[in-house]
Amino acid sequence: MQATTTTIPLTCSLFPLQGSHGAVGPSKCNHPQWRNLQRKCSQKAFQIKAQFELKPPPYPLNALEPHMSKETLEYHWGKHHKTYVDNLNKQIIGTELDGLPLEDVVRITYNKGDPLPAFNNAAQIWNHDFFWGSMKPGGGGKPSGELLEMIERDFGSYENFITDFKVAASTQFGSGWAWLAYKANRLDVGNAVNPCPSEEDKKLVVVKSPNAVNPLVWDYTPILTIDVWEHSYYIDYRNRRPDYISVFVENLVSWEAVSSRLEMAKVRAVEREKEEERKRREEDEDIIDDAEPAQVYLDSETEESEVE
């Protein structure tokens, strides 16, 4: 089904100030209308852009056996993941989304909770890439170092975290995902209703999301995920989702990957803070430079208080 709305603003404010994942220059986000996204380029020569690729998991398809079978990965990666890639490429070719980094396509098409047609495919590609990277042969066990310290700080103990994660994964009604994410955002994330608005910043949180939704749309930085769509466990575990979740935690999680993602998330958060600080300073300087209007404002405020 194609969206026919023509008045969806896609302003630059949709792009969070995240530096390291392919920041988009202003030239690419100045065209605010979805009809522009849908419009085919008139010149065919310029239509061919980099297409999204089906990236293989970072291990052979039989490497997670017996916990996740080769057959499961052949379908899950070779069919489901591939279909999302094929469909997204078909959907965005020749539109304004063509050529953007995947994360930006996800954020833009989430469209403040009223997803555009390409959202499901874009987000599912991102989710699956991230899911393959969340596992490794001989994974599981317990994290260590700073990751473990932060888990203990934010959940009370590693065991508490595991309980929270398992509950999130097993209680996601229908298809979806459970996540461990680093949260360093503001209360209002611009793109969606923040699911944990009262939480302290710079902490780890467990969240779940339906269908294709992922924490990028809340401006969180995911560091671990488990796919709880039935297709991810049905061949190996049938209806027994809780068994699959336990095996994932005990035998498949790549804590190395989660640790390095946490590092990157923290670096990004620091970069963002510096950027915001720089902007604040610039604004302050503008106000000082512009002293006269400030005076007028103060005067008018005084008058108002006198009226009262």
Next chain:
Amino acid sequence: MALISKIALPDLDYDYGALEPAISGEIMQIHHQKHHQAYITNYNKALEQLTEATAKGDTSTVVKLQSAIKFNGGGHVNHSIFWKNLAPVSEGGGELPEGSLASAIDTHFGSLEKFVQKVNAEGAALQGSGWVWLGLDTELKKLVVETTGNQDLLVTKGTNLVPLLGIDVWEHAYYLQYKNMRPEYLKNIWKVINWKYACEIYEKALL
């Protein structure tokens, strides 16, 4: 304290293997004994907690239980309809609709083929888990094709909608046999659709 009326797993009118080759016996058995049973178990559990919370005047728990009741209660209602919508070929499964429903389908969708195409297309396009329905709008006397996510009832798409036919497009309904090929499952399920049941509901709903 009011008695809690717990729900129990309804029997099927046919054997698990009776819908083969359209739907395998293994799928039917797990779908009925495990999935449907889990909705019932969790619904009964939530209902028990609800009764307790209601008696205590614990409003926040009452509110918190709503999502589990909606999901699990919905799972029970939808599956109970689904089992009735299916029948082995030897018992009329796949026989085309007749009478007033058949002509209403022609009127509203052009033909049975076009109706089937519409259901298959909408069912295939549904993201994630859910259902595709043939419903009757009793107010407008009109047939509609609708989809609902997860275990939402058809009535969430309109208060006057009565489900005549519901097809489960959760992956658990077809994955062991059809894997990622949901369109194939949708194509084959018509071979075991119990139109007689849909016709009966239609005629009753119009009275």
